Amino acid sequence: xxxxxxxxxxxxxxxxxxxxxxxxxxxxxxxxxxxxxxxxxxxxxxxxxxxxxxxxxxxxxxxxxxxxxxxxxxxxxxxxxxxxxxxxxxxxxxxxxxxxxxxxxxxxxxxxxxxxxxxxxxxxxxxxxxxxxxxxxxxxxxxxxxxxxxxxxxxxxxxxxxxxxxxxxxxxxxxxxxxxxxxxxxxxxxxxxxxxxxxxxxxxxxxxxxxxxxxxxxxxxxxxxxxxxxxxxxxxxxxxxxxxxxxxxxxxxxxxxxxxxxxxxxx
Amino acid sequence: xxxxxxxxxxxxxxxxxxxxxxxxxxxxxxxxxxxxxxxxxxxxxxxxxxxxxxxxxxxxxxxxxxxxxxxxxxxxxxxxxxxxxxxxxxxxxxxxxxxxxxxxxxxxxxxxxxxxxxxxxxxxxxxxxxxxxxxxxxxxxxxxxxxxxxxxxxxxxxxxxxxxxxxxxxxxxxxxxxxxxxxxxxxxxxxxxxxxxxxxxxxxxxxxxxxxxxxxxxxxxxxxxxxxxxxxxxxxxxxxxxxxxx
Numbered sequence: 001x002x003x004x005x006x007x008x009x010x011x012x013x014x015x016x017x018x019x020x021x022x023x024x025x026x027x028x029x030x031x032x033x034x035x036x037x038x039x040x041x042x043x044x045x046x047x048x049x050x051x052x053x054x055x056x057x058x059x060x061x062x063x064x065x066x067x068x069x070x071x072x073x074x075x076x077x078x079x080x081x082x083x084x085x086x087x088x089x090x091x092x093x094x095x096x097x098x099x100x101x102x103x104x105x106x107x108x109x110x111x112x113x114x115x116x117x118x119x120x121x122x123x124x125x126x127x128x129x130x131x132x133x134x135x136x137x138x139x140x141x142x143x144x145x146x147x148x149x150x151x152x153x154x155x156x157x158x159x160x161x162x163x164x165x166x167x168x169x170x171x172x173x174x175x176x177x178x179x180x181x182x183x184x185x186x187x188x189x190x191x192x193x194x195x196x197x198x199x200x201x202x203x204x205x206x207x208x209x210x211x212x213x214x215x216x217x218x219x220x221x222x223x224x225x226x227x228x229x230x231x232x233x234x235x236x237x238x239x240x241x242x243x244x245x246x247x248x249x250x251x252x253x254x255x256x257x258x259x260x261x262x263x264x265x266x267x
Numbered sequence: 268x269x270x271x272x273x274x275x276x277x278x279x280x281x282x283x284x285x286x287x288x289x290x291x292x293x294x295x296x297x298x299x300x301x302x303x304x305x306x307x308x309x310x311x312x313x314x315x316x317x318x319x320x321x322x323x324x325x326x327x328x329x330x331x332x333x334x335x336x337x338x339x340x341x342x343x344x345x346x347x348x349x350x351x352x353x354x355x356x357x358x359x360x361x362x363x364x365x366x367x368x369x370x371x372x373x374x375x376x377x378x379x380x381x382x383x384x385x386x387x388x389x390x391x392x393x394x395x396x397x398x399x400x401x402x403x404x405x406x407x408x409x410x411x412x413x414x415x416x417x418x419x420x421x422x423x424x425x426x427x428x429x430x431x432x433x434x435x436x437x438x439x440x441x442x443x444x445x446x447x448x449x450x451x452x453x454x455x456x457x458x459x460x461x462x463x464x465x466x467x468x469x470x471x472x473x474x475x476x477x478x479x480x481x482x483x484x485x486x487x488x489x490x491x492x493x494x495x496x497x498x499x500x501x502x503x504x505x506x507x508x509x510x511x512x513x
């Protein structure tokens with residue numbers, strides 16, 4: 001479904017984050033992109049969302065080169081991006097309103113888009129009915145993130161991109177939302193690409209894990225994790241072994257600190 | 268703020284006024300009761316017309332400045348390039364006390380209503396422009412990125428993000444500048460007009476030496492400022508309920 005061909009991308013005056021980077025995602029797969037900060041994982045997600053343009057090379061989604069945000073891709077960010085002046089329900093309806101605003105032009109809205117109002121279903125499904133008329137400032141972090149998810153799922157995406165979606169939540173809420181994400185991705189046959197810096201999260205959700213290195217990333221290092229998402233996987237030996245292996249890998253990446261001059265050396 | 272507190276404060280001010288009037292004991296400071304009687308008598312005797320004229324000038328100036336400054340602020344705040352061009356100009360003009368333009372505006376626009384409205388416009392214009400621009404430029408990038416990822420292009424961003432985001436900025440700007448606008452309105456009404464509360468106050472105080480009527484004019488001008496302030500406050504509660512939730 002996603003195909004990155006010789007992708008090169010970087011910010012000016014910096015080492016490129018990706019250089020001739022090739023990588024493929026099949027439809028229905030659940031991917032986690034793991035790496036320490038600064039490795040380019042969020043940039044890769046923005047490239048997939050069509051919000052950044054590659055320096056060279058290209059990204060294709062369903063065989064089409066990606067030149068601008070694609071209407072069937074849903075993006076969920078770390079800090080939710082909710083409208084502060086709109087209630088939960090209005091926020092959840094926002095995607096549909098944007099589609100209504102343009103009509104099915106194929107550019108902002110898919111040509112065959114059926115304007116079916118799925119908002120009530122997702123509010124119910126995500127347990128937001130009780131707070132549907134509240135404003136974001138009145139919600140807990142978990143409820144805000146659920147609202148962002150409801151808004152994205154209401155436009156019936158086929159590809160879901162998530163950027164550290166649960167990193168600011170407490171452990172219990174985080175696990176709840178991870179499980180919820182697993183269940184609706186399977187149900188709706190969504191392709192999921194989730195960026196995270198947490199090894200446990202990558203191992204619990206990613207059936208495939210792309211490990212990014214310090215820049216420039218030239219080859220895709222992929223870990224297969226087919227059991228991810230199965231009940232009780234988090235308690236299994238395989239899960240712990242994988243976490244351990246990922247941890248080892250990531251530790252090697254961090255350059256050892258430069259020896260600092262001892263006190264008294266500097267006059 | 269509770270209504271009861273407001274009422275008690277108003278009562279307290281009237282009592283203080285009465286005490287001061289008793290202490291001064293001269294025609295230049297009549298007591299509140301005497302002034303209120305004159306106020307209601309004068310209302311039917313022309314004060315209402317002066318009030319209406321001042322209200323019209325203030326409202327027209329406010330409406331005009333919102334209509335011109337808000338879209339400009341949105342456009343400048345929404346584009347980094349335009350912001351770079353206009354920011355230094357705004358930076359230079361914004362701190363100039365606009366009241367110094369009064370004689371210049373009179374020179375260019377004559378001494379009629381247009382000049383008076385133009386001066387109020389000038390004062391409010393920069394306040395609204397700056398607040399709306401800052402609001403538009405300060406929108407969290409995550410908010411814009413999420414909307415763009417939902418398919419929103421420039422037009423939809425304006426409709427669903429920039430426009431609603433500018434509303435509280437407009438109301439804040441109005442609330443902050445109503446006091447100045449009414450004060451400057453008073454000054455402009457001292458010149459070459461026979462209508463308006465400024466004229467009424469000055470004429471009664473300096474020409475007729477009718478002090479109770481002068482104070483009645485001061486009350487009318489205060490009510491004008493207070494009324495507009497309350498109106499904006501109420502509009503904000505009505506249009507921006509999200510700012511008032513706990």
